[in-house]
Amino acid sequence: MSESVLVVGAGIGGLCTALSLAPTGRAITILERDQAPPSHDPDVTFLDWHRQGAGHIRQSHAFLARLRGIIKASHPGLLAKLKDMGARDLTFEMMLSDIQRQSYQPVPLDEDLTIITSRRTTLEMAMREYVETLANVTIRSGFFVRRLVTREHAGGIVEVVGVSGEESGNPVDLTADIIVDASGKSGFLIEQLMEEGANIKEEIESAGILYYTRHYRLLPGVEEPSRRDNPPPNGDLGYIKFGVFPGDNGCFSITVAIPEVEIELRKAVLNPDRFHAITLQMPGLEPWTNAKRSEPRGKVHGMGDLLSRWRDIVVDGVPATRNYFPLGDTLIRTNPLYGRGCSFAAVSAECLREVLDETNDPVARQIAYHKRLTAELRPYYLNQRAQDRSAIKRAKRALTPGYKKSWRTRLLEGFFEDGVAIAVRYDISLLREAMRGFHMLEHPNKWLSRPRNLAKVLFYWARGKKRNAPAYPPKPGPDREELMRILAIDPQADVMRLAQEERVAA
Ligand SMILES: Cc1cc2nc3c(=O)[nH]c(=O)nc-3n(C[C@H](O)[C@H](O)[C@H](O)COP(=O)(O)OP(=O)(O)OC[C@H]3O[C@@H](n4cnc5c(N)ncnc54)[C@H](O)[C@@H]3O)c2cc1C
Known part of the structure; x- marks a missing residue:
C-alpha cells in the first residue's frame, strides 16, 4: 500500500511538496x-484573499530559475498555467547591459536563466489550482494544526505519528506515515518538538533590513x-x-529594503505619499511610477522580522x-533580497522525494534528508549570510561620522564594484556563469573561482575606471542626505541615536 503523507501548510513549500511527491503515487493531504482563494480572478484574489498564515503574501515575489526549472521539468502544465494567469518571464536578455545587447547572440541555455515574477497571490493561486487537479492530492482549507501527535522513541x-487540530471549529486528529511541516516562518510545530526534547540545532541572526512594497x-x-x-529598475x-x-x-x-539602523527613513517610507516620492527620486523607478505611466494602489506593505535561520534536524549523525x-x-x-526562499522550499521537496524513494528505513531517511539539504542549500545560505553581515556593517558605517575604511575594505570593495560588477557588464559569457550562481544552478562562488573567469575580472579591474567608463551604470539615486532633505527627515537623528547606543554598549 502506498504511504500516506500529511503536509501542514498550503503555501509555497506545501504546494511544492505536493508537486514533488504526487507523481510517486503517495496519498497526500495538505x-x-x-x-482557499476567494475567486479565480487574480485581481479579486489579490484584494480579498485573507491570508492570516502568510503575512508576506502581498510582498513582491519572483521565482528563480532553479524553481522554474523544477516546474518545467516535472509539471510543464503548471508553467503554462502561470503564463495563462499572467505571470511574467524575466529573461537573461533583459539582464544585459546596453554594451552587451549590441553583440548578444542567444544560446539555448539562456532560456534556463529565466525568472518568473508576478503578484504572489497569483503565483500561489496558479500553483494551488494546478495541485488541486493532481489525482492523489487533497487540500483541506480551514484546518488549523494545533499540535503534532508524537511518541517518544x-x-x-x-x-x-500525526497531527491534532481544528477544522471548521471541530477538533480533528489525523495520522499518517510521513508528516511534512511546511507551516512557514511563523510555524510553531517544530518548537513543540524542541520542547519535547528533540535535539534540533538552530542558528539565527537578523538579516539587517526591512522590506516595504x-x-x-x-x-x-x-x-x-x-x-x-x-x-x-533596481539599485543599491x-x-x-x-x-x-x-x-x-x-x-x-x-x-x-531599508537597513534596520535607518529608523527615521523606515518610518517615513510607510507613508504612501513619501514612498511614492522616493520612487520619483530614483532614475530607474521614475519611468515606471510617473503619473503618465501608472498609478499607485493601496497602502505600503511593510515587513520586518527578516531573519537568517538554519535548523538542523540531525545533529552529530543522530x-x-x-x-x-x-x-x-x-x-x-533567508533574507528575501536574494529571492531564494521559494527555491529553497522546492529543492527541499525534491530532496524529500529522493530520500523517501531511496529507503523505507526511518532513521536512514532522516539522515539522508539532512545530508542532502546541507549539500544543496547550505552553500547559498552561508554566502547570503556573509553578504548580509557586510551590508549591515556598510549601513552602520554610513551613520558613523568620519569613518575611514581600512585598506582591506577598500580593496575588496574595489574588486567587486570596479572589477566583478564591470566585467559582468562587458562580457556576456561571464554574466551567464555569474547568473548560474545567482539562480542556484551551481555553487554561488564557483564561477569566480574558475581561473579563466577570475582572469577576465582582473583584466577589467586593472584597465581602470576611465577605460571602463561605458560599463558603469548611472548612479541609482540621490545620496542619503539629499533624499532625507527631500523627505524632510533630519539626517542626523539616526547618526546621533547610533552614536549614543554605541557609547552605552561600550
Ligand atoms: C518580504 C518577503 C519577500 C520574499 N520574496 C521572495 C522572492 O521574491 N522569491 C522567493 O523565492 N522567496 C521570497 N520570499 C520567501 C518566500 O516567501 C518563502 O520562503 C516561502 O513562502 C516559504 O514557503 P513556506 O511554505 O515555508 O511558507 P509559506 O509560503 O509562508 O506557507 C506557510 C503556510 O502554512 C500555513 N500554516 C501555518 N501554520 C499552520 C498551522 N498550524 N496549520 C495549518 N496551516 C498552517 C500558512 O497559512 C501558510 O499558508 C520572501 C519572503 C518575504 C518575507
Whole structure:
C-alpha cells in the first residue's frame, strides 16, 4: 500500500511538496489554516484573499530559475498555467547591459536563466489550482494544526505519528506515515518538538533590513518602460535598495529594503505619499511610477522580522525525529533580497522525494534528508549570510561620522564594484556563469573561482575606471542626505541615536 503523507501548510513549500511527491503515487493531504482563494480572478484574489498564515503574501515575489526549472521539468502544465494567469518571464536578455545587447547572440541555455515574477497571490493561486487537479492530492482549507501527535522513541528521538487540530471549529486528529511541516516562518510545530526534547540545532541572526512594497497598475493602454532606454529598475545605494517586480495583468510592485539602523527613513517610507516620492527620486523607478505611466494602489506593505535561520534536524549523525520532515521557512529562512526562499522550499521537496524513494528505513531517511539539504542549500545560505553581515556593517558605517575604511575594505570593495560588477557588464559569457550562481544552478562562488573567469575580472579591474567608463551604470539615486532633505527627515537623528547606543554598549 502506498504511504500516506500529511503536509501542514498550503503555501509555497506545501504546494511544492505536493508537486514533488504526487507523481510517486503517495496519498497526500495538505492541511491549511486559511481559506482557499476567494475567486479565480487574480485581481479579486489579490484584494480579498485573507491570508492570516502568510503575512508576506502581498510582498513582491519572483521565482528563480532553479524553481522554474523544477516546474518545467516535472509539471510543464503548471508553467503554462502561470503564463495563462499572467505571470511574467524575466529573461537573461533583459539582464544585459546596453554594451552587451549590441553583440548578444542567444544560446539555448539562456532560456534556463529565466525568472518568473508576478503578484504572489497569483503565483500561489496558479500553483494551488494546478495541485488541486493532481489525482492523489487533497487540500483541506480551514484546518488549523494545533499540535503534532508524537511518541517518544528510543534514545530521546521524537516520533511524529500525526497531527491534532481544528477544522471548521471541530477538533480533528489525523495520522499518517510521513508528516511534512511546511507551516512557514511563523510555524510553531517544530518548537513543540524542541520542547519535547528533540535535539534540533538552530542558528539565527537578523538579516539587517526591512522590506516595504507598494503595488502599481499601468494606466489603460500604457506599456511598461523599455529596458533599453532607461536606467536599470533596481539599485543599491547602501542606505536603501530598490527594485521593480513586473506583475500579472498590468500590475507591478516596487519594493524598497531599508537597513534596520535607518529608523527615521523606515518610518517615513510607510507613508504612501513619501514612498511614492522616493520612487520619483530614483532614475530607474521614475519611468515606471510617473503619473503618465501608472498609478499607485493601496497602502505600503511593510515587513520586518527578516531573519537568517538554519535548523538542523540531525545533529552529530543522530536524527532528532522520525517521520517528520520540515521544509521551507520553518526549516531555513533567508533574507528575501536574494529571492531564494521559494527555491529553497522546492529543492527541499525534491530532496524529500529522493530520500523517501531511496529507503523505507526511518532513521536512514532522516539522515539522508539532512545530508542532502546541507549539500544543496547550505552553500547559498552561508554566502547570503556573509553578504548580509557586510551590508549591515556598510549601513552602520554610513551613520558613523568620519569613518575611514581600512585598506582591506577598500580593496575588496574595489574588486567587486570596479572589477566583478564591470566585467559582468562587458562580457556576456561571464554574466551567464555569474547568473548560474545567482539562480542556484551551481555553487554561488564557483564561477569566480574558475581561473579563466577570475582572469577576465582582473583584466577589467586593472584597465581602470576611465577605460571602463561605458560599463558603469548611472548612479541609482540621490545620496542619503539629499533624499532625507527631500523627505524632510533630519539626517542626523539616526547618526546621533547610533552614536549614543554605541557609547552605552561600550
Ligand atoms: C518580504 C518577503 C519577500 C520574499 N520574496 C521572495 C522572492 O521574491 N522569491 C522567493 O523565492 N522567496 C521570497 N520570499 C520567501 C518566500 O516567501 C518563502 O520562503 C516561502 O513562502 C516559504 O514557503 P513556506 O511554505 O515555508 O511558507 P509559506 O509560503 O509562508 O506557507 C506557510 C503556510 O502554512 C500555513 N500554516 C501555518 N501554520 C499552520 C498551522 N498550524 N496549520 C495549518 N496551516 C498552517 C500558512 O497559512 C501558510 O499558508 C520572501 C519572503 C518575504 C518575507
